[in-house]
Amino acid sequence: MALSAGTTTDSNWWVFTLPAFLGADTLHCDPPLLVLSLFIAFVSLGLFSWTMSPGGVAWSHGRSRRGHIPIPGPRGLPVFGSLFTLARPLPHRALAALSAASCAKSLMAFSIGSTPAVVSSDTAIAREMLSHPAFADRPLKYSARELMFSRAIGFAPSGTYWRLLRRIASAHLFSPRRVAAHESGRQSDCTAMISAITAEQTRTGFVRLRTHLQNAALNNIMGSVFGRRYDISRPDGDPEAEELKAMVREGFELLGAFNWSDHLPWLARLFDPCNVKKRCAALVPRVRKLVSGVIAEHRRRGQNPKVDNADFVNVLLSLEGDEKLDEDDMIAVLWEMIFRGTDTTALLTEWVMAELVLHPEAQAKLRREIDTAVSPQLALTDADVARMPYLQAVVKETLRVHPPGPLLSWARLSTDDVHLSNGMVVPAGTTSMVNMWAITHDDAVWVQPEAFCPERFVEAEGGVDLDVRGGDLRLAPFGAGRRVCPGKNLGLATVSLWVARLVRGFEWRPAAGMPVDLSEVLKLSLEMKTPLAAVAAPREDIVGLF
Numbered sequence: 001m002a003l004s005a006g007t008t009t010d011s012n013w014w015v016f017t018l019p020a021f022l023g024a025d026t027l028h029c030d031p032p033l034l035v036l037s038l039f040i041a042f043v044s045l046g047l048f049s050w051t052m053s054p055g056g057v058a059w060s061h062g063r064s065r066r067g068h069i070p071i072p073g074p075r076g077l078p079v080f081g082s083l084f085t086l087a088r089p090l091p092h093r094a095l096a097a098l099s100a101a102s103c104a105k106s107l108m109a110f111s112i113g114s115t116p117a118v119v120s121s122d123t124a125i126a127r128e129m130l131s132h133p134a135f136a137d138r139p140l141k142y143s144a145r146e147l148m149f150s151r152a153i154g155f156a157p158s159g160t161y162w163r164l165l166r167r168i169a170s171a172h173l174f175s176p177r178r179v180a181a182h183e184s185g186r187q188s189d190c191t192a193m194i195s196a197i198t199a200e201q202t203r204t205g206f207v208r209l210r211t212h213l214q215n216a217a218l219n220n221i222m223g224s225v226f227g228r229r230y231d232i233s234r235p236d237g238d239p240e241a242e243e244l245k246a247m248v249r250e251g252f253e254l255l256g257a258f259n260w261s262d263h264l265p266w267l268a269r270l271f272d273p274c275n276v277k278k279r280c281a282a283l284v285p286r287v288r289k290l291v292s293g294v295i296a297e298h299r300r301r302g303q304n305p306k307v308d309n310a311d312f313v314n315v316l317l318s319l320e321g322d323e324k325l326d327e328d329d330m331i332a333v334l335w336e337m338i339f340r341g342t343d344t345t346a347l348l349t350e351w352v353m354a355e356l357v358l359h360p361e362a363q364a365k366l367r368r369e370i371d372t373a374v375s376p377q378l379a380l381t382d383a384d385v386a387r388m389p390y391l392q393a394v395v396k397e398t399l400r401v402h403p404p405g406p407l408l409s410w411a412r413l414s415t416d417d418v419h420l421s422n423g424m425v426v427p428a429g430t431t432s433m434v435n436m437w438a439i440t441h442d443d444a445v446w447v448q449p450e451a452f453c454p455e456r457f458v459e460a461e462g463g464v465d466l467d468v469r470g471g472d473l474r475l476a477p478f479g480a481g482r483r484v485c486p487g488k489n490l491g492l493a494t495v496s497l498w499v500a501r502l503v504r505g506f507e508w509r510p511a512a513g514m515p516v517d518l519s520e521v522l523k524l525s526l527e528m529k530t531p532l533a534a535v536a537a538p539r540e541d542i543v544g545l546f
């Protein structure tokens with residue numbers, strides 16, 4: 001379901017009438033005149049569409065007025081619409097400000113070049129959008145298509161193939177038994193991370209946590225997906241791990257980059273500042289080589305897929321009948337898992353630890369909860385973590401203040417006209433977003449939304465025990481509805497266990513001259529702009545066991 005197909009026919013049709021409009025002779029005879037005429041026609045038609053349409057140039061022909069209540073929105077600039085708003089470093093904040101200024105919190109229409117888009121910052125409308133079957137598609141960016149993601153769960157158009165992938169994900173890859181069976185991997189990756197943190201603290205007197213978290217997260221997802229782990233502590237680095245890291249980094253950059261020609265298709269041949277086309281073409285064969293090598297090795301070894309802790313490659317190889325995937329589809333699915341599972345957990349854990357360094361009273365309270373629940377002689381497990389309400393509240397509060405996907409990572413695409421309960425109609429072919437960041441920072445929804453206060457999620461302290469896995473749109477950092485994140489339980493289990501062990505083993509304090517800076521940067525996920533540096537003082541009463 002290509003986005004450009006829907007949007008180009010709807011809003012850029014007039015570009016194709018230009019040759020007739022200008023006359024074929026002109027086209028061939030006088031290039032400077034042709035360029036000038038094209039420019040004038042382009043500007044005047046752009047201006048015309050723009051002045052006529054709330055929501056901007058992509059909302060011409062009354063698109064925003066199909067319901068009995070029109071969708072309000074900024075006109076933005078001719079031709080570009082609000083594209084520059086979205087191309088800014090923190091688009092979730094810019095869109096929240098724009099929705100407020102346009103009195104369009106419930107739903108705002110805007111144009112990203114020729115792409116008609118809506119964004120909701122309202123819990124009721126967000127719920128309708130995320131759960132409506134006509135919003136189960138996603139617009140496919142050029143880079144995502146080129147990098148094979150249209151065959152993976154995240155970008156496959158909703159239909160038989162995508163439903164098959166979701167079934168495989170819930171029944172086999174992320175079933176509660178499978179997530180539980182991978183606990184030993186979560187534990188051993190955390191133990192290796194704690195050793196590396198201890199070594200860095202001893203060597204330099206403080207710790208830059210992000211690298212340790214990213215190494216642990218990469219190994220952890222590699223273990224779950226490929227069944228292999230790397231010796232990241234090797235001073236010369238493991239060549240395959242280094243290649244994998246480089247590939248993931250490159251993929252992140254390509255998928256995260258704002259590609260202008262996704263929204264201004266006529267620009268595709270003229271302007272490709274990030275060199276997306278060439279870089280995608282170079283990356284795909286590297287991915288294929290690595291992943292198909294891993295699949296071939298699994299085929300050779302013929303491991304038992306029936307055991308609960310079988311890796312994802314074995315699980316996919318063992319599927320039969322209707323569920324069987326061909327090799328290219330397997331590569332796409334496996335690659336997406338590596339991709340999605342690596343940074344999300346690492347970056348969320350970093351935000352949690354940053355908040356705990358800034359809030360020593362919350363850190364101390366969490367440590368007391370852990371010490372009370374687990375005796376110093378015992379190792380801390382997933383089962384212990386599940387019995388720690390304050391730990392869960394700390395993770396939830398971090399997800400609220402710093403949702404890793406503030407616009408829920410990937411937008412949805414409407415496949416039909418959708419009538420919403422507020423009287424507005426979102427036409428088919430509209431890129432549709434939920435501004436989760438705006439909702440989690442809305443003072444009509446949250447008391448003092450800017451304050452970090454885990455107690456708001458502790459029932460025993462008058463808070464709400466809210467389900468963050470898509471059940472309550474006041475805080476749905478994993479999305480909701482049919483396309484809700486399938487890795488949510490795995491992500492939460494990993495982050496909760498790692499935070500608990502890090503707080504149990506060390507006292508985390510600000511490092512001299514390196515204050516904790518909560519500034520954000522939105523890449524594929526919302527990251528700390530300045531990676532966290534902190535003192536990790538080992539707790540002597542727990543040594544060896546945390």
Ligand code: HEM
Nearest residue numbers: 153154340341344404405408478479480483484485487491
């Ligand atoms: C802190 C951890 C994570 C967060 C905050 C997160 C967040 C999200 C969000 C917001 C979406 C879009 C949901 C929607 O459209 O309603 C999503 C989709 C997805 N996530 Fe996650 N995610 C996390 C971890 C993971 C992990 C560990 C995996 C797998 C290893 C994963 C795999 C996916 C996939 C495959 C999709 C696409 C689902 C579809 O389109 O059908 N995620 N995630």
